Amino acid sequence: MKTGMISFAHMHAHTYADFLSQRSDVELTAIWDDDVARGKEMAQRYNCQYYSALEQFLQTDISSVIICSENAKHRDHVIASAKAKKHILCEKPIATEIEDAKDMIKACQEENVILQVAYPVRFAPAMVRAKEMIQAGTIGEVVAINGTNHGQMPGGWFVKKELSGGGCAVDHIVHVMDLIRWIVKDEVKSVYAELDTRFYDIDVEDCGIVTLELTSGVIVTIDPSWSRPKTFSTWGDVTMTITGTKGTLSVDAFKQHALYYNDRENRVQQLPWAENMDQQLIDDFVQCVLEGRAPSISGEDGLRTLEVVKAAYRSNLLKKPVLLHDPR
Missing domain, CATH: 3.40.50.720 (NAD(P)-binding Rossmann-like Domain)
Structure with a gap:
């Protein structure tokens, strides 16, 4: 090929x-x-x-x-x-x-x-395992999710709105939002966001907190901030804490294990992995082309996450929650 x-x-x-x-x-x-x-x-x-x-x-x-x-x-x-x-x-x-x-x-x-969107964190083994456990009902009914995608400020065209579309919100909300849709199989009902520029002298936002309500009633918070200094040991993180009625699952895509806080067995379990998610993304795309199958991560998936980003910007402007498909 x-x-x-x-x-x-x-x-x-x-x-x-x-x-x-x-x-x-x-x-x-x-x-x-x-x-x-x-x-x-x-x-x-x-x-x-x-x-x-x-x-x-x-x-x-x-x-x-x-x-x-x-x-x-x-x-x-x-x-x-x-x-x-x-x-x-x-x-x-x-x-x-x-x-x-x-x-x-x-x-x-x-x-x-084929139109596939690059969301490689779906291929992180910890996230794959988390999805399996959530769908199996291991932690019961999901009640709340706290997600982060902190990072270093990338500079360059990323801080030029005419090229990037915004700052940390457009850069980092999408990763966590895609994981949430994929793992819990739910969509966003409303969005409330507070975005600001606190860390750097740039023309786009570099920090914020986004609060979402899913159609099922699950409450979600996402921190997409470019809050990691240049001296930080890695570029950033993608983490999720998923709280259910029978337990809480803590997942970090860039560490060597996820932690499962198992209420039923009264213990903490490590879920190890050691694979490169970018390589798995490329491998998956190549196989989609070679096999003529639909992409694992579709253009529609990209559209759904972009809708959340745009709603977050609208909420920040209006200073109030907005419905995802609010026509204003």
Whole structure:
């Protein structure tokens, strides 16, 4: 299978390209980037061809593309790729505007190509195990969820609203929100958010707290803040504490174990793992293309999380909770 990369603007592009290069059944043959110097450097690194024109890139015999351009450019790149009959893995968030996301999904449906959104944390073994336990009723009925996706301030285009769509909210709410929808199989009813800029002299928000009510009545809080200093031992975290009527499950995607506080057996259990979630994301996308099956993480999944982000911004502006599909 031949594949190509559209832009190395997002730091995840390097990891994805590395894992593509490690597969014997995939050949990374083409790179397009509107940053010519960066594109040529990456083409040399991965021993493939750089194209300065997107149209020429899309006319090659690649069957799929991975899009890691700035958030605001996703729409145009996805639609152009779909029209060229290329299967697509798009970096999160799917887009910066809801209508753009809908246009992207429609284009891929019309051209019968895969649109998968990059939510690799779904593949973290701890999160997979958590989903299994929740769906099995191990901790009873879910009552509340506290999620975090703290991180370091990424700088660059991430703090330019015209390219990113916002700050930490658009960058980090989506990961936790996708996990919640996937694990508990529920949707958001209302959103209340308080967002601010406290840590850095930037034009977008760098901290906040988002409170959600799911349709089932479950209460959720998400902290998406860019609150980790440069000296922090890792870039950030993705954690969830899921409280049920029979126990509480504490999950950390980036540590070597999850902790299950088992009320029935009156003990704490460790759930170990040791796999790379980005590699599993790439492997899953490749298998979807090779097998012709539907993506594990769809464009609709990307749209649903973006709707929560946009509702959070609206709530912060109005200073009150808003219904997710409130037309205001």
